[in-house]
Amino acid sequence: MGWSRRTFLTAAAGGSAALGLSPLGLGAGTAAAAGTPGDVVGKVTVGYQGWFACPGDGAPINTWWHYSANGGQPPSPSNTTIVAWPDVRDFTHTYRTGYAALGNGRPARVFSSYDQQTVDTHFLWMQQNNIDTAALQRFDPVGGEGPTRDAMAAKVRSAAESHGRRFYIMYDVSDWTNMQSEIKADWTNKMKAHTASPAYALQNGRPVVCIWGFGFNDNQRPFSAAACLDVVNWFKDQGVYLIGGVPTWWRTGDRDSRPGFLDVYHAFHMLSPWMVGRIGNVSDADNFYNVATVPDLADCAAHGIDYQPCVLPGAVTLRQRAHGDFMWRQFYNHVRAGVQSVYISMFDEFNEGNQIAKTAESQAWVPADSGFLALDEDGTACSSDYYLRLTGDGGRMLKRQIALTATRPTPPLTGADGGTSTVISLRARANSQYVTAEDAGAAPLVANRAAVGPWEQFDQVDAGGGTVALRAHANGRYVSAENAGAAALIANRTAVGTWETFQLIRNSNGTVSLRALANNQYVSAADAGAAPLIANRSAIGTWEQFDLITA
Structure with a gap:
């Protein structure tokens, strides 16, 4: 399996010109949802990769996992799989890379997800910014990555328990050849045990599981509708609350969706359509409000299904973030549509550059020879925790703790940009x-x-x-x-x-x-x-x- 979490999806978003918007208010999606507030309905969930490792950190995989194209060598300008640089000042253990020093002269070091202190720090950030739930990504665990991923589940469980957050298992079926049988065995023999944790997410009284990738029209996920429906029904028979991470155009059954999958999609308890690669600016976000969010929400309500659309911070490398305006517009559009839950894509995805975790705030905190952009790439200074804080404020608006507003309330800097x-x-x-x-x-x-x-x-x-x-x-x-x-x-x-x-x-x-x-x-x-x-x-x-x- 390649280094990327998922193949970057390039299907057109159906046009980027903004269509006419409905009046302000919550009239577009007010139909009753299937679920009452729980650990995912009414909450902010972040996708958590937990898939970075370094030689010497004790991880069974013993390589520069997800940092280097050649994992036997440290990441460097010619051997890298990340496109943005993490701010590592909060971590007690970091690892020297092959990059030149940062712009401020400090050595270029990265974190390992395998260090418990790293995971604890990530969940502390979630706690400090009122992020409710983490969806732990789990790929084919039968291969060589399996032991490391098994250990990461235990580390995430510990951190969630320590910091009052919730977590659940999110299976990604990409490149999983024997998925239909092995996913059932993995849940029964390994992952189900984590539902005993008081931190394991519950919805409608049931432990939450997500399966991402059914119905995508690509070679990484070639499963038939019958095989997918078998897996969906099996998990529901186990008493779980099942989320489907589905194609963007699941409802219309075209573009990125295989035909004949609508019954599979409607069998889930909640749907969470994928959005990375589909929108890149405020105009795109407004277009999606009309052509996807509002009709998706209506379809889900008609079938008694909960709805959890994505919110993207934007790819740093593609200069999409617009110092938070792009992300805030998505929050605003979802809340005015009447959406109850959101999924942040992603927490720690430094490979695609759409992470909200603390990130280099300026070139002073980026390796001098990397060519990486920092959060201030558009000329607006942003603190490294800005997108965590922005997510926190978006969550408050989602929960009606602050009023619906199209104006981003979160300053890029705290106190330093005009505070008395x-x-x-x-x-x-x-x-x-x-x-x-x-x-x-x-x-x-x-x-x-x-x-x-x-x-x-x-x-x-x-x-x-x-x-x-x-x-x-x-x-x-x-x-x-x-x-x-x-x-x-x-x-x-x-x-x-x-x-x-x-x-x-x-x-x-x-x-x-x-x-x-x-x-x-x-x-x-x-x-x-x-x-x-x-x-x-x-x-x-x-x-x-x-x-x-x-x-």
């Missing part, structure tokens, strides 16, 4: 010394100065929602609760994300405390101020109190 600021200094009650960005910001923050100079001054930037960021005058960089709060605070970030955001607590004695959003722990002048500041305290004591002094 005040110059402050912090004096630790632990030792009555001022906090300094030591060594001109190159070393962690520590409370060891008797007077205020430039290193002891910070811009307190309004980061929204009652939170702040601190920009050090020592080097103009934002203070970060490094490594998701596990390491000391340091002023080393050019943009504001979750690690750089703090809740400012005003205590009754006139002092302030800072609670890091990275881990919800309070910042402490540890060891009575002798050690660097770190966000590791669950309660406020003397070491966690500071006098806030304005310039």
Whole structure:
């Protein structure tokens, strides 16, 4: 099987010119759905690949899995299968590649999905951005990739349990020769055991399973309608809630769909039509609202089937993202149509460039010799977590927690793009010394100065929602609760994300405390101020109190 998750689909989207749009409101798709709110209906689900590995990470596959065309050699400009560069600052274990250093001089390193800390970090990002459910991709597990994929299921289960997220198994039948019998055996003998987890997704009281690929009119999925219907009915007999990842034109039965599959599609409990390669700009998204979303939703409602359309961030390499406007337009169109659920394509798909996971925000964070684009490719600066935050806001609109709006509410940067600021200094009650960005910001923050100079001054930037960021005058960089709060605070970030955001607590004695959003722990002048500041305290004591002094 090739490196790509799925062959990139190139069938025409039925024209890109926008047709006339229905008035604002929720009138287009208000028919009752089959399912009541559960772990997929009424929720945001992300497709989770979990398929990156590196030699030395302990994975049975023991190769540069999905990083290199020649997996025996590290990824490099001439040996790569990724098209976008991950931001790896949140990971404790990373792996040196054959690329040149990043634009900022740091070595070019990548993560391994096989490291439990990587999966935990991914699910922490989901938790922080209110992403409900992850669909773990599972390809033919009988081949050489099987042991690694088996282990990834256990790692995802652990991370979902730790971070209060839900997960389910999503079988991709691409290139699976003996699928009809082997998929049943795999569920019975291996994957069904994971439904015992309290984190396994349930819908209508049933464990959720998705099968992606039935009915596609290509050589990777040549299965007959009869064989596919047999598998669908078998899974339903096992008591699962079954989602079908189906062709874009499933309803009309042409273009990317094999004829004669409508009965197969209508046998699923939920349908999730594929969209990658079908739309690439706002005009395409508006066209699909008319020619696909609205009539698809009506067909599903008429047959008692739930509907879960895709939302795409857009391919970085194709310059589709338009600093979030493309993705937001899809959210807007789905919500105004009355859609209850969405599937984000994808969470960690660095091979096609349509990932929402943290991504290089500028050329400073991209290997100098790679030719990769960063999130600021269209001239608008975006923090590395921008598409996670955008997904979170889209989910809030889907759940009617915010009003329907065609205007994207999510700023590409948090606090750094116009937020108001005040110059402050912090004096630790632990030792009555001022906090300094030591060594001109190159070393962690520590409370060891008797007077205020430039290193002891910070811009307190309004980061929204009652939170702040601190920009050090020592080097103009934002203070970060490094490594998701596990390491000391340091002023080393050019943009504001979750690690750089703090809740400012005003205590009754006139002092302030800072609670890091990275881990919800309070910042402490540890060891009575002798050690660097770190966000590791669950309660406020003397070491966690500071006098806030304005310039």
